[in-house]
Amino acid sequence: MQPRGTEPMSIRGAAYVAGIYEHPGRDLPTHTIWDIHTEVAMGALADAGLSMGDVDALFCDGTAGFGVLTLCDHFGIRPKYVDSTETGGSSYLAHVGHAAAAIAAGKCSxxxxxxxxxxRTGSPPVQWAQGPESGFESVWGMAGAPHSYALAAQRHMYEFGTTSAQLAEIKVAASTHAQYNSNAFLKNVVTVDEVLNSPLVADPLHRLDCCVVTDGGGALVVVSPEIAKKLGKTQAKVLGHGEAVKHTNNGRIDLTYTGAVWSGPLAFEEAGVSVADIDYASIYDSFTITVLQTIEDLGFCEKGKGGEFVMDGALIAPFGRLPFNTDGGGLSNNHPSNRGGITKVIEAVRQLRGEAHPAVQVPDCQIALAHGTGGSLGSRHGSVTLILGQHDA
Amino acid sequence: MNRLPTPAPVVTPTTQAFWDATSEGRFMLQHCVACDAVVWFPRNHCPECFSPELSTFDCSGHGTVYSYTVIRKVANAYKEATPFVVAYVELKEGPRIMTNIVDCAPEDVSVGMAVTLVFHDTGAGNALYRFRPTSQ
Structure with missing residues (x-):
């Protein structure tokens, strides 16, 4: 036996996602964000069969006031482990990985x-401190995520011949799923032509290549195996997690791939599974190009072949080659706070529990992947891959 | 033809020399004395080998479009200038830098096209570096 402390540590099986909750609201004019935090926290704890008094670790992003300080005060709790990792919309997947590691280390349960x-209805924009690159990126008229992601889409098209019609297939699949979700912001099924005929926002991205803008939020409860056993109900087992930051790399930015090329292998290795084992995937869909590049980078197809891969209904549940975003995703259902990471985990857990809408439930879904992409493909972003399994996986 | 606004950039003690040079029509790149890397964006260490020993040189002003987008709608200072082009230009010296393509219609911009540096005075003691199609 190796001396204590030298064993390679893994989070495989060290924790379970025991509670999930997606706020049903998409327009919440009379809520404060603190009201929403409370409602989603209570919702996820009730789903797990736990209460606020049981919480001994708190995770949130960097936009929630003074982060965990504000939220501990607001909730009225005194956790023994806190983490405000901020990687944009991928933060919440990182939080699951970090929570599992903390649980494995005995820091919390x-x-x-x-x-x-x-x-939609009133959060002031988050004020970030200016980065060292600011003077060189903020003067050219770029005003939002679509502009940055468009740069990635254009280069991908140039190198690999990817077409706007192929990107549109991704929105078509998401909208096909959203028709079954009564809470979805957009419930209408769209065609490739409708995507192509929607106005160009930033060439080559059309309006329907972009995710929705919604109020709302979500919550997750991650617990130790001991707690999971006591709770008894169906939970999702954390099998693996990987995270990476991709940036401009000293002027050598390559817009054709994402940080999933690094986060994916870490997660697959830890989980001990391969792409062929993935029954369902929640793939971050801030824009259609985000999905296409991620599918390639995670290894579901060869680099540059994402356009071919997504055609012919490949992403449509339950029987496509890679059923994805069965809640309608950020493209049609919900992208609360301009961040789609937590809803990616929530729908993956629904699939593993067999609780997705029957029209889109993948039969006997045993292994699910959730991937988050936060920040901008056109400059710097955080990629986090999470692999979850059924309770006995 | 310059129909784009020329907002003054954020200048820090680290980037003062770079922006001062733009007022003289120079685009200055850093070079790492220790590992020979060209450094972009300006900083006080080499992000390749972490050495603090950096020298500077003027770039040739020639490059090609690495990628671009045509922005159709914005709510910022560029509101009246739509449609306009934001691009990454790959300089002959290596770095891919974010910029605007000017002096041509947005539909005439393409990935791989040759471009040449121009400067647009901000009125704040420096100039924005932009690129126009290279004359044949």
Missing amino acids: VALITLAGKP
């Missing part, structure tokens, strides 16, 4: 992760 925001 009931971790609460919450997200809330109101981009």
Whole structure:
């Protein structure tokens, strides 16, 4: 036996996602973000069969006031482990990985992760401190995520011949799923032509290549195996997690791939599974190009072949080659606070529990992947891959 | 033809020399004395080998479009200038830098096209570096 402390540590099986909750609201004019944090926290704890008094670890992003300080005060709790990792919309997947590691290390046993925001009805924009690159990126008229992601889409098209019609297939699949979700912001099924005929926002991205802007939020409860056993109900087992930051690399930015090329292998290795084992995937869909590049980078197809891969209904549940985003994703259902990471985990857990809408439930879904992409493909972003399994996986 | 606004950039003690040079029509790149890397964006260490020993040189002003987008709608200072082009230009010296393509219609911009540096005075003691199609 190796001396204590030298064993390679893994989070495989060290924790379970025991509670999930997606706020049903998409327009919440009379809520504060703190009201939303409370509602999603209570929702996820009730789903797990736990209460706020059981929480001994708290995770949130960097937009929630003074982060965990504000939220501990607001909730009225005194956790022994806190984490405000901020990687944009991928933060909440990182939080699951970090919570599992903290649980494995014996630091805590009931971790609460919450997200809330109101981009539709009144959150002031988050004020970030200016980065060292600011003077060189903020003067050219770029004003939002679509502009940055468009740069990635254009280069991908140039190198690999990817077409706007192929990107549109991704929105078509998401909208096909959203028709079954009564809470979805957009419930209408769209065609490739409708995507192509929607106005160009930033060439080559059309309006329907972009995710929705919604108020709302979500929460997750991650627990130790001991707590999971006591709770008894169906939970999702954390099998693996990987995270990476991709940036401009000293002027050598390559817009054709994402940080999933690094986060993916870490997660697959830890989980001990391969792409062929993935029954369902929640793939971050801030834009259609985000999905296409991620599918390639995670290894579901060869680099540059994502356009071919997504055609012919490949992403449509339950029988496509890679059923994805069965809640309708950020493209049609919900992208609360301009961050789609927590909803990616929530739908993956629904699939593993067999609780997705019957029209899109993948039969006997045993292994699910959730991937988050936060920040901008056109400059710097955080990629986090999470692999979850059924309770006995 | 310059129909784009020329907002003054954020200048820090680290980037003062770079922006001062733009007022003289120079685009200055850093070079790492220790490992020979070209450094972009300006900083006080080499992000390749972490050495603090950096020298500077003027770039040739020639490059090609690495990627671009045509922005159709914005709510910022560029509101009246739509549609306009934001691009990454790959300089002959290596770095891919974010900029605007000017002096041509947005539909005439393409990935791989040759471009040449121009400067647009901000009125704040420096100039924005932009690129126009290279004359044949």
